[in-house]
Amino acid sequence: xIQILTGIQNTSAALDAERTRLDVxxxxxxxxxxxxxVDGKPYQRRVVVFETALQNAMAGDRSTLPAIQVAKIAVxxxxxxxxxxxxxxxxxxxxxxxxxNINIHEEMADLxxxxxxxxxxLAVVKNARSMALATxxxxxx
Amino acid sequence: xSPLTAIPAYSAHLLPQVERLPAQxxxxxxxxxxxxxPADSNSFSSLLGKLVSDVNAQQQAxxxxxNALQSGQNVPLHQAVISMEEANVSFQLMVEVRNRxxxxxxxxxxxxx
Numbered sequence: 001x002i003q004i005l006t007g008i009q010n011t012s013a014a015l016d017a018e019r020t021r022l023d024v025x026x027x028x029x030x031x032x033x034x035x036x037x038v039d040g041k042p043y044q045r046r047v048v049v050f051e052t053a054l055q056n057a058m059a060g061d062r063s064t065l066p067a068i069q070v071a072k073i074a075v076x077x078x079x080x081x082x083x084x085x086x087x088x089x090x091x092x093x094x095x096x097x098x099x100x101n102i103n104i105h106e107e108m109a110d111l112x113x114x115x116x117x118x119x120x121x122l123a124v125v126k127n128a129r130s131m132a133l134a135t136x137x138x139x140x141x
Numbered sequence: 142x143s144p145l146t147a148i149p150a151y152s153a154h155l156l157p158q159v160e161r162l163p164a165q166x167x168x169x170x171x172x173x174x175x176x177x178x179p180a181d182s183n184s185f186s187s188l189l190g191k192l193v194s195d196v197n198a199q200q201q202a203x204x205x206x207x208n209a210l211q212s213g214q215n216v217p218l219h220q221a222v223i224s225m226e227e228a229n230v231s232f233q234l235m236v237e238v239r240n241r242x243x244x245x246x247x248x249x250x251x252x253x254x
Contacts (some may be wrong), residue, residue, distance in 0.1 A: 012219065016220075
């Protein structure tokens with residue numbers, strides 16, 4: 001198969017990874033007040049861990065360039081916060097409720113970072129395309 | 142039906158005439174293309190045919206991606222768009238090759254004898 005836009009495979013992998021990060025951040029924001037996760041405890045913040053990956057050697061000639069992929073979606077180890085809310089059915093004997101360790105400001109900063117990284121990768125795609133088209137225009141009059 | 146299916150027939154029609162052109166002009170072109178095939182399939186016509194079928198395959202891959210995206214399968218949006226872009230650029234490469242071929246053919250047809 002001809003490889004026209006060679007760097008784009010890596011960029012596509014990066015776009016994939018950033019999309020996963022956006023998904024996880026949206027999950028964190030959506031669960032900011034979930035006091036009852038599947039294990040019965042308050043929801044714990046998730047973080048995406050990226051790693052480099054060598055692309056499939058069969059894919060093409062430039063396959064040795066490392067790409068990015070999501071290694072795992074880990075759990076933030078910070079303990080849940082205790083807030084006083086005696087009316088909540090989840091409250092303990094002292095009227096304290098354990099709420100997730102999620103700070104909306106932190107999530108918004110992460111969201112902006114993920115979105116800007118996504119845009120940067122899109123700019124790479126755009127540039128690779130215009131470079132290829134400009135190359136095709138060599139000698140055209 | 143893909144609009145590209147007619148092109149192999151077109152290039153097969155065009156190429157015998159082009160190959161009768163002075164070999165010097167054309168001999169340089171194949172060396173710039175990735176030629177990894179056995180010596181027999183190294184002729185310019187088979188290289189061009191391979192280019193055309195590659196471009197066709199890319200168009201079909203892009204079409205499959207878009208179809209999968211529209212039928213609700215888990216295909217990322219950017220992957221569909223990027224494959225369309227790749228198909229677009231390789232199609233333009235093919236058009237450019239065809240333009241150069243026709244240009245040199247017409248140039249030779251205009252020669253005074």
